[in-house]
Amino acid sequence: MDFIHVEFKGFLRNLAKVSRKKVKVRDYIMLKDLCRLLCEELGEEFERALLDTELQDPRVNSLILVNGQEVSVLKGLETSIKAGDTVTFIPVSHGG
Numbered sequence: 001m002d003f004i005h006v007e008f009k010g011f012l013r014n015l016a017k018v019s020r021k022k023v024k025v026r027d028y029i030m031l032k033d034l035c036r037l038l039c040e041e042l043g044e045e046f047e048r049a050l051l052d053t054e055l056q057d058p059r060v061n062s063l064i065l066v067n068g069q070e071v072s073v074l075k076g077l078e079t080s081i082k083a084g085d086t087v088t089f090i091p092v093s094h095g096g
Contacts, residue, residue: 002083004029006038009090012062015046025083031064032077034087050089063090 003022013019016038023034035058039047052060057077064071065088071079081087 004034004081004083005086006034007086007088009088012046012049012089012091015049016042025081028080028082030077031066031071031079031081031087034081035077049091058089061091063092064088065090 002025004025006021006023008016008019008021023037035050039050050058050061058064059071059076066074066079066081067085071077
């Protein structure tokens, strides 16, 4: 068993109370499952900041990179993440 490295930027770092976190995986985990796991571990306030309340999708509120590549050029929430990979969550601002 090995680890995925997760990085939090901006106010997500404050909500997570860490800038980096290791997540144990056997072989791989889908991005959508990693997001669900992080929300369970880091609490309701983090979940509200990460996930869009209507869509339950983190891509609305955050830029998500896997090994430096934005997930929209990969397989989105179906992106497979394996041990040794780095996932970075960068919050985006919405104006209106």
